[in-house]
Amino acid sequence: MATSVVASGDYELFIDTGFMLNAFTLDSATRGILGSTEYVLDGVSEFAPMMEYSKAISVNRGRREIGDQFSAGTMTFSLDDNLAGGILNPLYSSSPFVDPAGQFTLAPLRRVSFGRYNSANAFVPLFVGQIVNYDYSYELGGNNTVTVYCADDFYLLAQTSMSEFNVSEELSSARLSAVLDRPEVAYPASSRNIETGTQTLGGASAYTIPNGTNVKAYIDQIQAAEQGRIFMSRAGVLNSEPRIGLTFSGSVADFHDDGTQTPYNNLAITYNADQVVNRASVQHLGATSPQVANDTASQAKYLIQTTSITDSLLHNDAAAATLASYLLVGEPTATFTGVQTDYLMLTNAQRETLATVDIGDTITITNTITGGQVAQELSVEGIEHRLDFVAGHRVTYYTAPTVLAYQFVLDDPIYGKLDIQDPQPVLA
DSSP states (O other), X not given: OOEEETTTEEEEEXXXXXXXXXXXXXXXXXXXXXXXXXXXXXXXXXXXXXXXXXXXXXEEEEOSSTTSOOOOOEEEEEEETTTTTTTTOTTOTTSTTBOTTSOBSSOTTOEEEEEEEOTTOOEEEEEEEEEEEEEEEOOTTSOOEEEEEEEOTHHHHHTOEEOOBOOOSEEHHHHHHHHHHSTTTOOOGGGEEEOOOSOEEOOSGGGOBOTTEEHHHHHHHHHHHXXXXXXXXXXXXXXXXXXXXXXXXXXXXXXXXXXXXXXXXXXXXXXXXXXXXXEEEEEETTOSSOEEEEOHHHHHHHOOOEEEEEEEOBSSHHHHHHHHHHTOBOSOOOEEEEEEEEGGGSOHHHHHHHHXXXXXXXXXXXXXXXXXXXXXXXXXXXXXXXXXXXXXXXXXXXXXXXXXXXXOOTTOTTTTOTTOOSSEEEOO
């Protein structure tokens, strides 16, 4: 089932009802047959479509700045219970969403998913998570509405604490897997996509994880040491990417303001003093003093602007010194930091492409200025979706600079030059 949204496509919003579609039921004449291939012990949850009752949907995922940690992605949507005939009221005992025990099943921590159908009628998720709050508002003689607040699985990890854990010296990716495997965490292996890290984390007694350590806070420490990306994908999978450096990935979407490629209607450009970091201090847990990197030329121009990490999980001083140098940004750069487009401006093919864009992807933004055009290839760090039945679907991508590496091409006038800096050719 799908609901059409003006000039945007077909969408659906699903909520887990708590009922099992094909679960074995003891003493049932149809569902209680042993050995049945139709009704099985675990069953499959029933998801109720809610898009037809929806008034507006808002999704926020990722981060605005590359130096920020990834917080829990959120989705908020409102439902019109007058349109639904009153069945969304949690006190309505005759609602189809009340179980035999009298419990309203559209409850907190029920799974939700929101997405768009492509031309092959396949559901493309834009957000997957669970309900956090289900707030019902009754208006005498007016509309009764439900406002539902949702969060992705980072919310669950932020509610979980670890027992004391004696860790081993290992790569950041192995440490992340070990944390998720802890019995008090038990994060599903099927919901992970963890790439091999580049940084080794310490395993001495100073690195022992104390009892009561918050899981999400510790994951943030892992990311701070690796300086990659640990985020929930649009499909609800925990992704971990290694330290951000050269990228070989091509652009998945090209945004232009000249009538070619994917159009956009708003572009943010940042050129700020707070982009500068000319002194970085990193101290790992096993150290007695920090490793400090300075850009004295930048300090002379912009004064001293410092970033500091005092509890790094890195395993030795050399790794801490390398991280301190990595964190230096000596000069501010004018950068496209956000691009916004409305689906009503797009072709269906462009809408389908944008629906699959996720955090960590590379996009191109071209802006026409006096004297020509400026183009930048950027990494996607955050995504916002705004959808209603009047304005349709609006999406904003928050971006950060990325250093591209291109394959060396013999005799090519651009990609065939040795030691060129921009773009950077590499032998492949």
